[in-house]
Amino acid sequence: MLNHLRSAGWYEGSDRNAYIHRAWMRRGNPEDSLDGSKPQIAIANTASDLTPCNMHLNEVADSVKNGVWAAGGVPYNLPVVSLGETQVKPTAMLWRNMAAMAMEEMFRANPIDGLVLLGGCDKTIPALLMAAASVDIPAVVVPGGPMLTGHFRGEALGCGTDVWRLSEEARAGKITGAQFLASEQSMIRGKGHCNTMGTASTMAVVAEALGMTIPGFAGTPAADARLLSLSHETGRLIVDMVGIDRKPSDIMTKESFLNAIIAVAAVGGSTNSVVHLLAIAGRLGIDLTLDDFDAAGAGVPVMANLQPSGVFLMDDLYRAGGVLALLTQVKDLFHPEPITVTGRPLVDYLSDRPVYDDTVIVPRDAPLMDDAGIAVLRGNLAPRGAIIKPAAATPALLQHVGPAVVFDSIEDMRERIDDPDLDVTADSVLVLRGCGPRGYPGMPEVGNMPLPQKLLQHGVRDMVRISDARMSGTAYGTVILHVAPEAAAGGPLAFIRTGDIVTIDVENRVLSFDVTDDELQTRSQTPASEAAYAAPVRGWAKLYIDHVMQADTGADLDFLVGGSGEKVGRESH
Incomplete structure (x- = not known):
């Protein structure tokens, strides 16, 4: 038995409004399509x-x-x-x-x-x-x-994942630029x-x-x-x-x-x-x-x-x-x-569902990883939290201490990441700020920063990377994301400096840097990072920046949290 249909509020009755609603929607549909029963x-x-x-x-x-x-x-x-x-x-x-x-x-x-x-x-x-x-x-x-x-040279291609892998191989000189571009025809x-x-x-x-x-x-x-x-x-x-x-x-x-x-x-x-x-x-x-x-x-x-x-x-x-x-x-x-x-x-x-290939769906007693749910890290670098996907990370880097190499914006990172004079080693922690919901705006998928070319050429394929950005779900690496509050909202990420020692301890859920609260109070944001924050003056981007919440609450707009139900306009009052 049908409940009273919501659409009946448009189509029931013999007044002018109901007439208009029905007449304009008939368009060859059956006679009973608008009679309130369907x-x-x-x-x-x-x-x-x-x-x-x-x-x-x-x-x-x-x-x-x-x-x-x-x-x-x-x-x-x-x-x-x-x-x-x-x-x-x-x-x-x-x-x-x-x-x-x-x-x-x-x-x-x-x-x-x-x-x-x-x-x-x-x-x-x-x-x-x-x-x-x-x-x-x-x-x-x-x-x-x-x-x-899709396949390239006889090997299966994973959309996105193999883009990151092949592009790094090309930057490392392991494959040619022509080979990298040739795979494009097979990706999709x-x-x-x-x-x-x-x-x-x-x-x-x-x-x-x-x-x-x-x-x-x-x-x-x-x-x-x-x-x-x-x-x-x-x-x-x-x-x-x-x-x-x-x-x-x-x-x-x-x-x-x-x-x-x-x-x-x-x-x-x-x-x-x-x-x-x-x-x-x-x-x-x-x-x-x-x-x-x-x-x-x-x-x-x-x-x-x-x-x-x-x-x-x-x-x-x-x-x-x-x-x-x-x-x-x-x-x-x-x-x-x-x-x-x-x-x-x-x-x-969830019963009587056989597994036909246990190399793809591996047995529970021999999993790909024992405990690899998304981990939430906290500390003086991420008071409201940051996240990491351990299943995509290098196990040896899930506990790591190293000096920060800080980039003030995506553009800054792209300009300097392959500079031969960049003071960086495999133990460094790459830090990118200004890429949170308000900062860029929109929280782009740039958290999986490319590794410095000079390290790629020496065989390095992963480093700890930290940002207030997101990363593609197809990406991999020891990448800490969604740092909250973001730099553009005045979070501690705005005040970290190159050379600060960063500690990552995923098992104990820690993300911190060796700066005391007192010292942190004396620091100011760099002019370069402040200049890079988005500052739209109109349109959706302006509305977004004025009302977007932080990543730890879903980055929705503050006035859209909750629902208004099915009522229209003045009906909802």
């Missing part, structure tokens, strides 16, 4: 030719439409803001909150009863979930899926997002662990016909969800977020999941903190032997049994209460 379903579609990872989502939307019609609903394609991670400058993260805000307003303003959220590239699924959480009408995610593996084999366990794949896993996809959907390759079949099934499901009014707030509870953190740890997922999960939780009014990431992820073994932490790629994971087969290995760690979009708990789907 759920109106928006397919929030991030397809765009400038978001290459999402270019195929129009085809996916057609399968969703067919499922909606089959279940007795009325589907509508709703193009929403799309963000291509590799294309948008200065960084797609600058626009995540804008995309979420625009989506939220369109979801609320239109006569729709339910949502199917089509995303793939890094920021699209987070923005869609943030928006749907704020409006809180029935919603379900369709992840666009990873691309199939076809439709879908990055095939590593980067941010896109991680956010699909997150959506599934939160309960917001049909279980078993995450990780289905974009080119696999089963993705279209699941999309059709999702179209049918959303009509049922509207009928019983199963909303995001019913599905995404505090325990759901803890399950998502466990899932991210088990797959060796992206550090970017931290800012996205914090932001989504904030929209729901859930008190999720960095401490939850450290606690929930502690002791979770990494069992996905996938780049950048391992060697295989996403279509290998799928043939080995898929995400659910992997999560079944740690079923005992999951909170059993949270439900999925189907109404059944996630843990109900």
Whole structure:
């Protein structure tokens, strides 16, 4: 039995407004499509030719439409803001909150009863979930899926991960520039997002662990016909969800977020999941903190032997049994209460899921790493926290003491990193500031700084790197990120100097430098760093800088935390 439909507020009645709403939407649809008995379903579609990872989502939307019609609903394609991670400058993260805000307003303003959220590239699924959480009408995610593996000279290529690796090999003189460029033709084999366990794949896993996809959907390759079949099934499901009014707030509870953190740890997922999960939780009014990431992820073994932490790629994971087969290995760690979009708990789907290749999904008693959940570090260099992904780091560098080599901006780093006279050794700690949410703005993915060329030529392939920036989920190395408060907000990172001794102790969760509180009070920011901070005077960038919060709370805008529900305009008063 259907609840009274939200869309009836537009279409019911015989007055002039209802007449206009119905007349303009008929467009050849069946006579009964607007009679108040059929759920109106928006397919929030991030397809765009400038978001290459999402270019195929129009085809996916057609399968969703067919499922909606089959279940007795009325589907509508709703193009929403799309963000291509590799294309948008200065960084797609600058626009995540804008995309979420625009989506939220369109979801609320239109006569729709339910949502199917089509995303793939890094920021699209987070923005869609943030928006749907704020409006809180029935919603379900369709992840666009990873691309199939490309090959170069007979070797599999991991999107992103092998860009970083090959570019460093070229800078070290191990391969030629021509060879590096030749691999470009093989990197992207076809439709879908990055095939590593980067941010896109991680956010699909997150959506599934939160309960917001049909279980078993995450990780289905974009080119696999089963993705279209699941999309059709999702179209049918959303009509049922509207009928019983199963909303995001019913599905995404505090325990759901803890399950998502466990899932991210088990797959060796992206550090970017931290800012996205914090932001989504904030929209729901859930008190999720960095401490939850450290606690929930502690002791979770990494069992996905996938780049950048391992060697295989996403279509290998799928043939080995898929995400659910992997999560079944740690079923005992999951909170059993949270439900999925189907109404059944996630843990109900974590049984009878065989692993078909234990070199890809490694056994729990022989994991890739024993305890490699995202670690939260604190100390006088990061009073509100910083994060590191131990699974992507060099174990010997997880405890390290060394002198800082400080760069005041991305431009400063790029200008000096390969200077033969740069006073740097393999024991140095590279520090980059001015790249947090406010500083650049948008918190770009530059935390995995390139290593100095003179060290690369001597065989160095990793160093400790610290910044208030993010890094690509496809990247690797001993990289400490999301330092909060950021330098542009007056955090201690603004006052560190070249030569200060930095201590990193991941086991004990410490990130500090050898400067007393009294001395720190006497220091001022360098003119070069202050001059490099973003200072927009208009538009979105101005609004963003004035209202963006710090990374430890999700880098959402302060006035978007929480939700406004489904009511429109004056209805919400």
